[in-house]
Amino acid sequence: MKPVMQLLHFGYxxxxxxxxxxxIFGTLFLSSQIDWPFIHRYDAILxxxxxxxxxMYRSGLETLxxxxxxxxFHVIGLLLEIYKVKMGSWSYPEPGYTKLLGVPLYSGFMYASVASFMCQAWRRLKMDMTGWPGLAASGLLGGAIYLNFFTHHFIPDFRWWLTALVLLVFWKTWIIYRVRDATYRMPLTLAFLLVGFFIWLAENIATYFNAWKYPDQHETWQIVGFSKISSWFLxxxxSVIIVAQLKHVKAGREQKKKD
Structure with a gap:
């Protein structure tokens, strides 16, 4: 009975x-089913x-x-969206007043939702990490990954080299999480892959409801390429590097106050 209760609590x-x-995805679905008479769909979503x-903030579901x-994350995602749309990777074909260089401002929320999930899961499951490589290694790797999303359009794509570096840098890093009175752990790289896979599933839902379109989806919707899982993985x-580093900084400040 206890394993069932643990699973239910974890799922909750x-x-x-x-x-x-x-x-976000509920809004994308509902907005695609409504004929908006006085406002553009992209503006309504924002x-x-x-x-x-x-x-969420006023109810206490999210902290300041x-x-x-x-x-x-909204800013990071929006900058990436603007660049990718300019390079023709995907597009937002519908009109809207709240579009910046062809990108609706709500798009940054799709990246921010990843951060929201991580922050909430960290707090709710009382997460921690062991074997964290530190700011220098993780920060440089995170910066290189983000830069590669921009540079692979005009120089070779280094995603697989970066993936190998991820495995090397984080091979000793484990996530510790707590469910009720029990403590569990898993390799951080496995968590990266699982979250990346579920985001890819969500991306298929989002493109189906016209949140954005890839070039091969303009005529008719089709499944997003499996290669995108590696992009989301990276x-x-x-996301994890930024959230984890901020959590470590905050924990250090709180410890100094106690001392």
Missing amino acids: QQAMSCIFPVA LILLGVQVL DEIKVICV LVII
């Missing part, structure tokens, strides 16, 4: 951590998601620190 905490991602963020992290690493 994961579900609560996914409130903002679920709100207003709805801003409202969701305010409600988590909101700050989400804002950082992007998740950037």
Whole structure:
């Protein structure tokens, strides 16, 4: 009976951590089914998601620190979206007043939702890490991964070399998480892969409801290429590096206050 209760509790905490991602994909679905008479769909999505963020903060579902992290990811994601749209990787074909260089401002929330999930899961499951490689190694690797998303359009794509470096840098790093009175752990790289896979599934849902379109989806929708899992795998690493480093900094400050 205990394993069942543990699984149910773990599932509940994961579900609560996914409130903002679920709100995003729910909004994408519902907005695609409505004929908006007085506002463009992209603009409506932005207003709805801003409202969701305010409600989550005011209700205590998200803390001020988590909101700050989400804002950082919104900017990081929006910059990447602007560049990728300019390079023709995908497009946002619908009109909207809240578009910047062809990219609707709500798109940054899709990246921010990853940060929201990680922050919430970290807090709810009382997560920690062992074998963290430190700011220098993780920061340089995260920067190289982010830069590669831009540079692979005009120089060779180094994603597989970067993936090998991820395995090397984080091979001793484990996530520790707690479910009720029990403590569990898993390799951090496995967590990267699992989250990347589920984001790829979500990406298929998002493109199906016209959140954006890849070049091969303009005529008719088709499944997003499996190679995108590796892209999300690497992007998740950037997210974890930022969140984990901020958590370590905050923990260090709190410890100094106690001392």
